[in-house]
Amino acid sequence: DGGITQSPKYLFRKEGQNVTLSCEQNLNHDAMYWYRQDPGQGLRLIYYSQIVNDFQKGDIAEGYSVSREKKESFPLTVTSAQKNPTAFYLCATAPWGDSSNYGYTFGSGTRLTVV
Amino acid sequence: AQTVTQSQPEMSVQEAETVTLSCTYDTSESDYYLFWYKQPPSRQMILVIRQEAYKQQNATENRFSVNFQKAAKSFSLKISDSQLGDAAMYFCAGLNAGGTSYGKLTFGQGTILTVHP
Numbered sequence A: 001d002g003g004i005t006q007s008p009k010y011l012f013r014k015e016g017q018n019v020t021l022s023c024e025q026n027l028n029h030d031a032m033y034w035y036r037q038d039p040g041q042g043l044r045l046i047y048y049s050q051i052v053n054d055f056q057k058g059d060i061a062e063g064y065s066v067s068r069e070k071k072e073s074f075p076l077t078v079t080s081a082q083k084n085p086t087a088f089y090l091c092a093t094a095p096w097g098d099s100s101n102y103g104y105t106f107g108s109g110t111r112l113t114v115v
Numbered sequence B: 001a002q003t004v005t006q007s008q009p010e011m012s013v014q015e016a017e018t019v020t021l022s023c024t025y026d027t028s029e030s031d032y033y034l035f036w037y038k039q040p041p042s043r044q045m046i047l048v049i050r051q052e053a054y055k056q057q058n059a060t061e062n063r064f065s066v067n068f069q070k071a072a073k074s075f076s077l078k079i080s081d082s083q084l085g086d087a088a089m090y091f092c093a094g095l096n097a098g099g100t101s102y103g104k105l106t107f108g109q110g111t112i113l114t115v116h117p
Helices: none
Strands: A004-007 A010-013 A019-025 A031-037 A043-051 A054-057 A064-066 A076-078 A087-094 A110-114 B003-005 B010-014 B019-021 B024-026 B032-039 B046-052 B064-069 B074-079 B088-096 B105-107 B111-116
Touching: A004 A087, A010 A019, A019 A031, A019 A087, A019 A110, A043 A064, A043 B105, B003 B088, B003 B105, B010 B019, B019 B111, B024 B074, B032 B064, B046 B064, B046 B074, B074 B088
Parallel strands: A010 A110, B010 B111
Antiparallel strands: A004 A019, A019 A076, A031 A043, A031 A087, A043 A054, A064 A076, A087 A110, B003 B024, B019 B074, B032 B046, B032 B088, B064 B074, B088 B105, B088 B111
8 A cells, every 4th residue: 555664663873874764655746855853842854855856955954965866765864964863754745736635644754863 | 934833842631521732833925734743652643634724614623623713823723522542742734835935844843642541
């Protein structure tokens, strides 16, 4: 059935390492988003992509990078430049330009911990 | 830019009672959508209810309803006949249908709802 798959569910990163979080969808949605969630805070937008081969920075893009080579995939790389990467990361998708269905669909998230 | 504010970090309710969660949405856009999401301990984000700003009628989904006061920028969620399964973090979110922030969902800080048996 259709949905969003985020992997891995838990990820541990050593200081100075780059790690990549996977987000795959089979909903045929054009837009994909990455959010970061910290304890006691709402979700903050890292990057988003409306179409293949195009993406924009969100509110907290520093220390992160993305790619959108396929419609189904929007991986997020947490680089060593991100000073405080421990957080819960959520991927979301939405149809683009469809005013009757503006709700996002979310994946189940990846918990990243720096060790 | 738009801002979403939830001023209640925590709320509690007795099972079968009614509770209202508050939210304000500030934007310069005239066309936008508002949402309430539920995040249970599993951390899966679940869409509870959606409201189009241009609609005067308040949205309702079973036990969940909203009170949207556009002039006051208020968007509250009412949960009737509360159930133990309603216990979760609730996020208010807004999405502008135009402007430079088109398509970007902005979230409030969340309200933790506890349901007492």
